Amino acid sequence: xxxxxxxxxxxxxxxxxxxxxxxxxxxxxxxxxxxxxxxxxxxxxxxxxxxxxxxxxxxxxxxxxxxxxxxxxxxxxxxxxxxxxxxxxxxxxxxxxxxxxxxxxxxxxxxxxxxxxxxxxxxxxxxxxxxxxxxxxxxxxxxxxxxxxxxxxxxxxxxxxxxxxxxxxxxxxxxxxxxxxxxxxxxxxxxxxxxxxxxxxxxxxxxxxxxxxxxxxxxxxxxxxxxxxxxxxxxxxxxxxxxxxxxxxxxxxxxxxxxxxxxxxxxxxxxxxxxxxxxxxxxxxxxxxxxxxxxxxxxxxxxxxxxxxxxxxxxxxxxxxxxxxxxxxxxxxxxxxxxxxxxxxxxxxxxxxxxxxxxxxxxxxxxx
Amino acid sequence: xxxxxxxxxxxxxxxxxxxxxxxxxxxxxxxxxxxxxxxxxxxxxxxxxxxxxxxxxxxxxxxxxxxxxxxxxxxxxxxxxxxxxxxxxxxxxxxxxxxxxxxxxxxxxxxxxxxxxxxxxxxxxxxxxxxxxxxxxxxxxxxxxxxxxxxxxxxxxxxxxxxxxxxxxxxxxxxxxxxxxxxxxxxxxxxxxxxxxxxxxxxxxxxxxxxxxxxxxxxxxxxxxxxxxxxxxxxxxxxxxxxxxxxxxxxxxxxxxxxxxxxxxxxxxxxxxxxxxxxxxxxxxxxxxxxxxxxxxxxxxxxxxxxxxxxxxxxxxxxxxxxxxxxxxxxxxxxxxxxxxxxxxxxxxxxxxxxxxxxxxxxxxxxx
Numbered sequence: 001x002x003x004x005x006x007x008x009x010x011x012x013x014x015x016x017x018x019x020x021x022x023x024x025x026x027x028x029x030x031x032x033x034x035x036x037x038x039x040x041x042x043x044x045x046x047x048x049x050x051x052x053x054x055x056x057x058x059x060x061x062x063x064x065x066x067x068x069x070x071x072x073x074x075x076x077x078x079x080x081x082x083x084x085x086x087x088x089x090x091x092x093x094x095x096x097x098x099x100x101x102x103x104x105x106x107x108x109x110x111x112x113x114x115x116x117x118x119x120x121x122x123x124x125x126x127x128x129x130x131x132x133x134x135x136x137x138x139x140x141x142x143x144x145x146x147x148x149x150x151x152x153x154x155x156x157x158x159x160x161x162x163x164x165x166x167x168x169x170x171x172x173x174x175x176x177x178x179x180x181x182x183x184x185x186x187x188x189x190x191x192x193x194x195x196x197x198x199x200x201x202x203x204x205x206x207x208x209x210x211x212x213x214x215x216x217x218x219x220x221x222x223x224x225x226x227x228x229x230x231x232x233x234x235x236x237x238x239x240x241x242x243x244x245x246x247x248x249x250x251x252x253x254x255x256x257x258x259x260x261x262x263x264x265x266x267x268x269x270x271x272x273x274x275x276x277x278x279x280x281x282x283x284x285x286x287x288x289x290x291x292x293x294x295x296x297x298x299x300x301x302x303x304x305x306x307x308x309x310x311x312x313x314x315x316x317x318x319x320x321x322x323x324x325x326x327x328x329x330x331x332x333x334x335x336x337x338x339x340x341x342x343x344x345x346x347x348x349x350x351x352x353x354x355x356x357x358x359x360x361x362x363x364x365x366x367x368x
Numbered sequence: 369x370x371x372x373x374x375x376x377x378x379x380x381x382x383x384x385x386x387x388x389x390x391x392x393x394x395x396x397x398x399x400x401x402x403x404x405x406x407x408x409x410x411x412x413x414x415x416x417x418x419x420x421x422x423x424x425x426x427x428x429x430x431x432x433x434x435x436x437x438x439x440x441x442x443x444x445x446x447x448x449x450x451x452x453x454x455x456x457x458x459x460x461x462x463x464x465x466x467x468x469x470x471x472x473x474x475x476x477x478x479x480x481x482x483x484x485x486x487x488x489x490x491x492x493x494x495x496x497x498x499x500x501x502x503x504x505x506x507x508x509x510x511x512x513x514x515x516x517x518x519x520x521x522x523x524x525x526x527x528x529x530x531x532x533x534x535x536x537x538x539x540x541x542x543x544x545x546x547x548x549x550x551x552x553x554x555x556x557x558x559x560x561x562x563x564x565x566x567x568x569x570x571x572x573x574x575x576x577x578x579x580x581x582x583x584x585x586x587x588x589x590x591x592x593x594x595x596x597x598x599x600x601x602x603x604x605x606x607x608x609x610x611x612x613x614x615x616x617x618x619x620x621x622x623x624x625x626x627x628x629x630x631x632x633x634x635x636x637x638x639x640x641x642x643x644x645x646x647x648x649x650x651x652x653x654x655x656x657x658x659x660x661x662x663x664x665x666x667x668x669x670x671x672x673x674x675x676x677x678x679x680x681x682x683x684x685x686x687x688x689x690x691x692x693x694x695x696x697x698x699x700x701x702x703x704x705x706x707x708x709x710x711x712x713x714x715x716x717x718x719x720x721x722x723x724x725x726x727x728x729x730x731x732x733x734x735x736x
Binding site for chain 2: 040043044045046047048049050051052053054055056099122123177179180181186187188196198200202204205206207209210212213216217225228229232252253254255256305307325327336337338339340341342344345346347348349350351352353354355357
């Protein structure tokens with residue numbers, strides 16, 4: 001594997017991850033690009049004690065362009081994209097419309113220049129530091145993650161591992177989140193197979209909640225919450241969708257979403273970088289099988305969110321257990337699950353699909 | 369105002385709320401209805417320490433029927449709906465496909481028969497007790513809340529107050545939530561203007577979070593969090609959308625949604641039942657004005673969730689401050705805000721619309 005760093009016309013970083021060492025990555029970005037937008041602002045929500053990123057510049061971001069103007073395809077004569085090269089294996093670059101960004105020379109710190117970050121103060125704000133990156137899983141516009149070869153998934157995982165380590169080293173970054181949004185129904189703005197990486201300047205609300213639960217579980221039982229969940233699911237079996245030597249995919253007993261699958265490695269590691277080579281290699285075949293089962297459920301490409309849960313940068317690393325949580329909002333061939341009043345306003349989830357039934361349907365799904 | 373209780377063919381309760389005392393509410397439900405579904409099951413999510421309701425029977429619920437088969441219109445000869453009468457002002461009845469329900473004779477209690485409710489135990493379950501009701505705001509299928517007269521809104525509020533008090537008295541109910549989901553984009557399954565009431569057998573995650581924040585705020589400052597937020601917004605003024613003698617509507621400084629408006633009474637009361645007559649009467653004119661501004665933004669009916677935050681039944685009543693939180697997922701005439709990876713998986717919100725700009729647009733919106 002070879003990693004090559006280059007810069008786009010507006011100064012953003014772009015990384016090629018190549019299977020072969022002889023790839024020529026000298027192509028320059030010949031576009032004229034407008035200057036990069038100002039960073040977003042974080043505002044403290046006193047009702048929830050959470051930070052909300054206000055990123056007004058994102059309103060004008062590229063929205064479902066025609067395929068022949070896809071900014072994630074390789075560049076071609078007369079058609080310049082975000083990727084200067086005429087071909088690539090896997091590419092990662094800084095998002096042109098980032099929710100979080102760190103101006104060059106910014107040393108970070110919890111409050112930092114220009115912000116007053118008093119937790120708990122009504123009206124508190126601070127700069128939306130951090131970084132957002134785009135990961136192109138393949139140069140094939142019409143492919144999908146489910147169709148990637150095991151070798152290609154390994155290359156994507158190397159990119160995730162590389163970026164997680166580098167982004168975690170940015171001053172002020174507290175959590176790195178690799179994810180994929182797939183499908184127009186889930187709100188994707190570009191159809192090309194790609195994911196994103198968010199480097200947050202805080203520990204996200206969900207991760208805080210889960211680490212608190214894991215901490216209490218350890219106090220009460222002495223065990224690791226995630227390991228104990230995995231063991232319980234493997235023993236129960238009824239919600240297991242697929243498994244191999246190093247990974248198990250199961251529908252959680254208290255699933256929130258109509259089709260939800262959690263994919264755990266069999267060994268506790270805080271983040272993807274902790275996985276050994278055999279574990280990394282075993283992920284792709286299992287995960288793409290699960291994705292094909294998902295697509296096979298209703299015979300249509302399923303909209304989904306695939307979310308890697310990794311340890312925060314400085315807290316809870318001993319409690320954390322890297323795993324992927326995959327869920328779809330499709331509950332039937334012609335129906336979506338919406339987050340309406342109960343979920344969106346009160347955080348109270350109602351799931352219309354029995355998790356054991358979801359697992360059975362996924363086990364029986366056609367995967368051709 | 370006159371309230372009349374009757375029962376539907378499958379035993380569900382239905383309440384007519386009439387402006388005039390002479391309404392004849394003797395009509396019987398002449399339909400043949402299948403028996404009511406079994407209660408849902410609550411499952412404990414050990415990763416978040418929250419309860420998830422699993423309600424498999426809801427998969428078959430009525431889904432966007434044609435207008436001439438609307439179950440929320442009054443009954444007519446040859447076309448029997450959920451409402452036996454041939455006309456009504458406001459009607460409330462038990463949801464035929466409830467997320468929570470309490471079988472007759474069930475005395476509730478935290479665990480109750482058939483469940484093992486040990487908080488913190490992997491695999492814990494308990495029955496999904498509680499109750500779900502539907503509120504028909506008007507018999508006019510083609511109307512909307514924004515078009516209701518002030519008198520009609522007062523009648524709806526009397527219904528909310530009545531139902532909140534009665535549902536809170538059901539054994540095991542911990543919180544009563546009155547809300548409206550509006551618009552196909554938000555996932556409504558019936559177009560007739562209506563809202564819902566959920567009586568939960570637990571305090572919802574969002575309310576728990578907010579009461580914890582309010583408790584800390586009181587410890588730190590001695591003040592009431594909600595009252596202090598309202599005072600700060602009224603003083604800043606820049607995010608105020610509309611106000612009258614008893615109510616103020618403002619976009620919160622840390623809004624999560626592209627268009628979000630919070631509507632506070634000027635006096636702290638734990639729930640709607642605490643409002644005096646003048647305060648109840650003043651709500652409708654202000655709120656329907658805000659709704660019309662929302663519809664005026666892009667010249668199309670806006671999808672929204674309108675959520676009444678009231679005090680839980682047994683906890684935090686002195687900290688609570690009844691208020692309404694209204695938000696839309698529409699961020700532009702042709703674009704929706706989706707809860708994708710960052711929001712759905714990590715609870716980390718990014719808002720693309722500056723709250724001060726949202727408030728300005730709403731203040732300037734055409735409301736004819």
